[in-house]
Amino acid sequence: MPQLTSPPAQLVADTIIRTVELGVGIVDAALASGTTVVFAELIVEGPGRCPGCGLVGVYRDSVERRVSDVPVVGHPLELRVRVPRYECGHDGCARAIFAHDTGRLARPGASTTRRCAGFILRRLAVDKATIAAVARELGRSWDTVNSIAVEATQTLLLTAGPARLDGVEVLGVDEHKWSHVFGTQEGGFVTVITDLTPVVAGRGPARLLDMVPGRSAAAFSGWLAAREQSFRDRVQVVAMDGFGGYKSAATAQVPDAVTVMDPFHVIALAGAKLDLCRQRVQQDTLGHRGRGGDPLSGVRRALRTRDGLLTARQWARIGAVFADDAHAAVEVTWCAYQQMIDAYAERDPQRGKTLLSTVIDLLRSALPAGLEELAQLGRTLHRRRDDVLAYFDHRASNGPTEAINGRLEALRRNALGFRNMINYRIRSLLHCGALAL
DSSP, X not given: OOOOOOHHHHHHHHHHHTGGGGTEEEEEEEEETTEEEEEEEEOOSSOOBOTTTOOBOEEEEEEEEEEEEEEETTEEEEEEEEEEEEEOOOTTOSOSEEEOOOTTTOOTTOSBOHHHHHHHHHHHHTSOOOHHHHHHHHTOOHXXXXXXXXXXHHHHHHHHGGGGGTTOOEEEEEEEEOOOSTTOGGGGEEEEEEEOHHHHHTSSOOEEEEEEESSSHHHXXXXXXXXXXXXXXXXXXXXXXXXXXHHHHHHHHOTTSEEEEOHHHHHHHHHHHHHHHHHHHHHHHHXXXXXXXXXXXXXXXXXXXXXXXXXXXXXXXXXXXXXXXXXXXXHHHHHHHHXXXXXXXXXXXXXXXXXXXHHHHHHHSOOOTTOHHHHHHHHHHHHTHHHHHTHHHHOOOSHHHXXXXXXXXXXXXHTTOOSOHHHHHHHHHHHHSOOOO
8 A cells, every 4th residue: 555645745735636625635646557546535524415305425435436637757547446335314315325425536437537538628628639549648539538538529519509600791611521431421522611800800710610411502501501500691791603503592591692703612613614614625636645756745734824824835835835736725815714713812702802803804795616615614603693793792712611621631641530420520630620718
């Protein structure tokens, strides 16, 4: 049996480990297979009262309760607390024997102290640690730590309630593939909904509001319909990609909000049409896909680069390609692509809006034969014209939503994948939801 520590040492240990806030006092310590074991006694003020009848009990004996606490200097810590037990002398009470209340230390039946939940949340949300890493630090199983994290996060969400959505005026919506396992619900896709209000106002980063299974109009519409009317009335802008389902959902649920098709997806769409045109001309001129040494294949990356960033060598190679009349369709499509980039890069929003509006009008006019890809692009931009041009008035981009998608991908990789959508949603909100810990 280890020797008891001296009173001054006990005070120092209590101060370092902060056991007073748990309602216990340290009496001894030892090591057990890499785990720091701290023996403690419950701090009591008089005998306990029976939870059944409320009468003061008569001391009977004591039992030891073992719970994991936050680690000390990187090692798991186990508290072994001596808990008094009492006998209830009330004849009509069903409780013959009861233990002293340990509610400050831990929840009934829990294997960890109450402050472990806060420690786990901080490690996951702030330090971006994995469940497995936190489980090693606490000396508990993965399932135990994950259950604590899920329950604690759900408690945070319930505590915040609808107030968590206060002040949201700009929404971002995009799809995200969370599971690549065949047969997963909704094909493994979710609809990610973000708060872009701080970004547009210049106050801070975007935050994840929620994610719902599926990538359809019904998924986004159902989420909006489940919110309070005051929230829907407050939404002024919804930024999205070119998917028509999100557009129809926003129009139906928040009809007064402005829908914005952000620049990233507009330029990505134009770039895709440029690639299709290049590939088609490649087949028409050489009869095969691009190979090493083919002129069009050699400039495929340079064509997707903004003209102001091209090197002299890239300009020379592009000029040599465009000198061939057989590549005229690629040149015209490339020029439209660059004009759209220049419109978004214009510092004066109204001038940029005018430039892009002019490009859309040109693409909708009678185009010569051989520009099928530009014609398709023109029809799409004309159909979403108001959404495309709304960016210049509101400057709401879905780029921050894409950034959150990237963080969710990193989370999924660190966790080596998720099998449970509930766990993934909870972990994602903890990771990117800016919850008040």
